[in-house]
Amino acid sequence: MLESRKPVILIFFYSIGIIYILRLFYLQILDPKYQSLGALNSIRREINIPLRGQIYDRNGKLIVANEEVYDVYVTPKKVVNFDTTSFCKLFNITKGFLDSTLTAAREYSKDRPSLFLRQLTKEEYASVVDAMIQYPGFTFEQSFFRTYPGKTMANALGYIGEIPQKKFEEQEEEYYRKGDYIGLSGLEKYYENELRGIRGVKFTLMNVKGEEKGQYNDGKYDTLAVIGQNLYTSIDLELQQLADTLFRNKVGSVVAIDPSTGEILAMGSYPTYDPSLLSGKQFSKNYAALSRNPDRPLNNRAISAFYRPGSTFKLVQAAIGLEMGVITPRTSFVGSPTMFAYHSGTYEAANLYNAIEKSSNPYFYNVFRKIIANNSETSPFAQARVGLETWGEIVSKFGFGKKLGIDLPSETKGVLPDVKRYDKVYGKNQWKFSNIYSLSIGEGEYGVNVLKLGNLCATLANRGYWLTPHLVRSTGVSKDNIKGFKVETHRTGISPRHFEEVVKGMGLVVSNGTGRSAQVEGIEVCGKTGTSQNKRGKDHAIFIAFAPKYKPKIAIAVVVENGGFGGVASAPICGLMIEQYLKGKVSRLAYKEQVSNTRWTTVAASSSSKSLEPKSTPVNTKN
CATH class of the missing domain: 3.40.710.10 (DD-peptidase/beta-lactamase superfamily)
Structure with a gap:
């Protein structure tokens, strides 16, 4: 009796298996809605960094503001052979810096973007952006650095800097990337979640020459960046x-x-110290100098x-x-x-x-x-x-x-x-x-x-x-x-x-x-x-x-x-x-x-x- 039912049972299970396989094939290959965006070389994923919240005194006077700049990121897997001499001249960097930074990026991840160069001014960005079509794998992200109209209160305000390795590894939810800025002391650290805002994501179609061909899927998967919250302090x-x-x-x-x-x-x-010393490209150099000061201005x-x-x-x-x-x-x-x-x-x-x-x-x-x-x-x-x-x-x-x-x-x-x-x-x-x-x-x-x-x-x-x-x-x-x-x-x-x-x-x-x-x-x-x-x-x-x-x-x-x-x-x-x-x-x-x-x-x-x-x-x- 059992032997006579065996073909029917096998046909039933085979049918279920074939249905699942066909459905997976449709979802992963035919239906663009479920395709892995990160796996498609023709789609560029851009992170939009929101401006950090500003800080005001009790009378509405600006104490901490932002200046927009551009960071350069590199995704090693997408980098092809290129003229390193021209590239170094374009960004005014040395061959040694280029090689060491690319090596560090590959060690971190070949598939994920790593910070390559920080804080290009608007003028510097405009002078290099057109030439970047020759260098696949390198992308720009709009960013900022802190400015201090009040020129005071450095210790209480604190400063931002690259996320420490331990903090990066201990994230409960993956939000920060290597090289991202985070509040490291003072109000910048205490109110980090409020100040940082919410990041946005933009997906752009690219052709084989690296040229933009418009939004992916009419921007359906794009999200807008939300600017960080301002701090209204009681400081006079x-x-x-x-x-x-x-x-x-x-x-x-x-x-x-x-x-x-x-x-x-x-x-x-x-x-005290000028808070602008710990904002910008000279952060590491200036921090080391302040740390060596016997009067302990960082304390x-x-x-x-x-x-x-x-x-x-x-x-x-x-x-x-x-x-x-x-x-x-x-x-x-x-x-x-x-x-x-x-x-x-x-x-x-x-x-x-x-x-x-x-x-x-x-x-x-x-x-x-x-x-x-x-x-x-x-x-x-x-x-x-x-x-x-x-x-x-x-x-x-x-x-x-x-x-x-x-x-x-x-x-x-x-x-x-x-x-x-x-x-x-x-x-x-x-x-x-x-x-x-x-x-x-x-x-x-x-x-x-x-x-x-x-x-x-x-x-x-x-x-x-x-x-x-x-x-x-x-x-x-x-x-x-x-x-x-x-x-x-x-x-x-x-x-x-x-x-x-x-x-x-x-x-x-x-x-x-x-x-x-x-x-x-x-x-x-x-x-x-x-x-x-x-x-x-x-x-x-x-x-x-x-x-x-x-x-x-x-x-x-x-x-x-x-x-x-x-x-x-x-x-x-x-x-x-x-x-x-x-x-x-x-x-x-x-x-x-x-x-x-x-x-x-x-x-x-x-x-x-x-x-x-x-x-x-x-x-x-x-x-």
């Missing part, structure tokens, strides 16, 4: 350029924030350098002490014991306002001692342990010891000393207050960047909370079609009424105390000086300030490396920048020129400028 270009001027001859950083929104108004790292000090906060941290100690009830604004520590009794800077304050105004080390030593001792432990070791844990939880809410979440890569967390750190150094239950007292005045094992100092100032201006700092207000092709940056509110948990008392002291710092050089006529400025220890040369000068006192519009932090005292080196920069932002111009032109021309002795490659964890050093009692 005039304020940013003023910072560049004031930091002439100096090493350091500045960050200015709108405390009510968290928007960055200015962010500078100095010495964005604003978000990655480590400094001790110095006396600016006394403001945090004051707020915590008031919240915990260990002090009141009228508390005096005149005659109280202090580890600073035999050091300079021993001024004893009559009350909190006086202590902030004069930056009294003994006063804040005693405030911190009371904070640490504010628990039921009787053993000095256990008391210090519990006290430091409680203190650290509150301090972390100011943003210390963690990333603030700014829209830039490479932000450092910094260092907030904790129990684990001291256990590691001294052993568990082997340390007490006398081992950590330097934390009372912002020295010791801290590590903060200038962004954190600016954020601290914004927190004080807001009387107890801060918003996620950010550079980009919105992204989009136009201002009518935009998407904003997500901003969160972070609260310290300390009552605003306690911050009001701290702010009163900050007002005295500028009106009568160590920060008088930050004064601005007609504007009530609140600030605090600081001196950050530095083992290599003079100490670093810090000043933080906000203005006006009520409904503040700007909070700013300035660090001048090797500047010595914050009231001398940093406060004048703060004052002039506040004047520019709130008044729209600087009227003290002679003073501005004097500050710009002041040079501070620096030590190249200072350890404070590196993204390294700070080491514990003896306490310096300067303010």
Whole structure:
């Protein structure tokens, strides 16, 4: 029975097989709709690179733009023997460059295009395009390079360059080709997906002579390139350029924030460099030169350098002490014991306002001692342990010891000393207050960047909370079609009424105390000086300030490396920048020129400028 059905079964399966074969033959050979476009030598596949999104300041001024150029690509499989001498003369290249580039292209892929020559100007393209019919396998793609009308903010903006090999190999979806540009640092890297746009593809019919014969299949498979989204930043270009001027001859950083929104108004790292140096054909040469510079201009000090906060941290100690009830604004520590009794800077304050105004080390030593001792432990070791844990939880809410979440890569967390750190150094239950007292005045094992100092100032201006700092207000092709940056509110948990008392002291710092050089006529400025220890040369000068006192519009932090005292080196920069932002111009032109021309002795490659964890050093009692 089974034998009699065998022919029928075989005929059925053979019929199915023949149907499949005929269908595949039709789809692959006869029906052009399903032909492999990449396999047809008569069809040229062109990638259309969209212009990268541009970058604007808060007032619509252009900071980063594009200039259109042309890149030359080569597909080795399509290259035939040609006159190499004429070709090299046409593009003004050497025979060695031609041979090595073709070899590298073949090693990458014989079938896929590789970058051959980058960034021909429109004039260079026009001079060679007609001759390219003699050189099959070489094609042009429209591209661009970045230009910088603002000529500023190089570190925060970042740069674009050829995609690194590792990044190329780790792509989740195949988008970039070898030699393609990609954001490598700064905003260019953080907003790469928004800035790059969407690539288009065009298929063109070609005859045997390499001449174009029109669109393939009436352009049915072509896709249009979509221009990248623009970045609309919160930067005030005039304020940013003023910072560049004031930091002439100096090493350091500045960050200015709108405390009510968290928007960055200015962010500078100095010495800086002309951002156009890392755009164009000389990228590799210029990058190598900048990398060798001992003052590290490629390092964005604003978000990655480590400094001790110095006396600016006394403001945090004051707020915590008031919240915990260990002090009141009228508390005096005149005659109280202090580890600073035999050091300079021993001024004893009559009350909190006086202590902030004069930056009294003994006063804040005693405030911190009371904070640490504010628990039921009787053993000095256990008391210090519990006290430091409680203190650290509150301090972390100011943003210390963690990333603030700014829209830039490479932000450092910094260092907030904790129990684990001291256990590691001294052993568990082997340390007490006398081992950590330097934390009372912002020295010791801290590590903060200038962004954190600016954020601290914004927190004080807001009387107890801060918003996620950010550079980009919105992204989009136009201002009518935009998407904003997500901003969160972070609260310290300390009552605003306690911050009001701290702010009163900050007002005295500028009106009568160590920060008088930050004064601005007609504007009530609140600030605090600081001196950050530095083992290599003079100490670093810090000043933080906000203005006006009520409904503040700007909070700013300035660090001048090797500047010595914050009231001398940093406060004048703060004052002039506040004047520019709130008044729209600087009227003290002679003073501005004097500050710009002041040079501070620096030590190249200072350890404070590196993204390294700070080491514990003896306490310096300067303010």
